Amino acid sequence: MNAKKNSTISDFLRRLLKGWGARLGFALLVFIILACLIGPILMPYGVNDIDLLNMFASSSKEHWFGCDAMGRDLLTRLLYGGRYSLALGLVAALLSAVLGMLTGLAAGYFGGRTESFLMRFMDVWSALPAMLLCILISAFMGDGFMPTVIALAVGGIPGSVRMTRGQALSERYKEYISAAESINCPKITIMLKHLLPNVIQPMIIIMTTSIGSTITMAAALSYIGLGIQPPTPEWGAMLSEGRNYIRAYPHLITYPGIFIAITVLALNLLGDGLRDALDPKLRE
């Protein structure tokens, strides 16, 4: 059993890392995560160490990416801020995927009134585009980590509900579900143990890319003055701090943006790789 499981995982990894894109994305992501976790510990500067002699310093041997308006080392802040950005993206995408999946499963499995009620509810929910919903909820909940996570997660829920419901509907009347029902298996067990593993694949692919888009959305939110606020070194908040100096010191907005772009690129590449690896249509 165990050996079989291992071989499935290694088989999956081999298929995932077949393309150069997925390989690059995977490597980049591992590198970024490690750098953000370990980097701030190794850096000689603190994240809020003010050094007025080095205000707006450009790249040098001591400060690789220069310093910001208060002489704080930009690389240290970028690495430290990466923890915020990555955590925001991961937690929010996970939250919206889990909530969406559970609702979608319930809608697809129970059908009938439950389904139409849930789906009409989702229609209202998705009447507003995700970004606008995010702005509204962020203004309503205030700034801070958890409020921002919720604001970011809410917009993605209707999409994952619809996705899971569609998948669940196509599995709902297959024999293994009828078999489980016939031996009086509890509904919750059927949903979570039998239905869920068969509908989860597309959600994993979507979640990988949605971590990336959530990071971008979080950055946009901080940029327009909601969500995580300076002096917290989240990447979007750093962009929003730096935009006042765009004329004289463009490095303050160039580097945070490059960090966001590379992280999202890595996640997108990995998402594409996952899709190719998991999509049975393309499997040889």
Next chain:
Amino acid sequence: MGRYILKRLLTMVIIMVCAAIVVFTFMYLAPGDPARLQLGLDATEEALQAKRSEMGIDRSYIEQLASFLYKTFIRFDFGDSWTYGVPVMAEMGVRLKRTLLIGLPAMFLSVTIGTLLGIYAAIHKGSWKDSLTMVIAMIFISAPNFWVALMLILLFCLKLGWLPAYGIDSWTCYILPIVCSALPGIAINARQARSAMLEVIRADYITTARAKGQKFGVIVRKHMLPNALMPIITGVAGGLCGIVAGSPVIESVFSIPGIGAYMLSGVNLRDQPVVRGCVVFFALFTSLTILIMDLCYAFLDPRIKAQYSREKKVD
């Protein structure tokens, strides 16, 4: 078909009312006293009380909600902005023009250029032309839109001085916002068009057309493009919704007084009539766009059309 449209429109009205109730409740519960935000910190309690009754926020939740719904859906009036004292409807009309002046050309660019690039890549699948197009598309999907906008401002406005960085004084001000709004759409459409075309290329009827010696250009135009058209319609509708939804951010980057910037200022100042008006408008815009998209599907795809004429429930 007529019955279907009617049913969809009715559903839409219900959705709009629900969305309006939700946004009203959000703004009602949002922290911060709107009267104090308007009058400043040193206002007296009497002045605040007077302001509150002038705004109508001293009434109960149900009363306020009922009057808001009545005004919005029966008299099509969003009330006056608390901050500027101008009717929200009139102001939105002026600002909508600016938002659409960016949104429509951006959508047009993203669909045409994106689709053409996607077809180009699909035809040259496996060669460096395909890889290069897809790598560039991937980069523009990944880079945050507003950051690309900042970088372009840096290049074209500050370094080269070719274009103005902000404002709406001349038509040149619109070039960068349009390009920046279009870029992610171009990338997404290129990827979608490519995979749609690739799916079609392997189809049997293409093999048949090739076997009978049809010219390649004709095959692309007559057999492949119509089948790849469905994702393109999704691209148009999704692009339009996305650009309008992204307008608060892109308008704040370029300081354009459009409808997104209006909503954002309303949110920041707790100007409830402005926020409600903008939200109802955005919801209406999104729902209408999706309805039109669904009708286009039905019109263009004989398979879907057949479903409607049989009066089958399609959901």
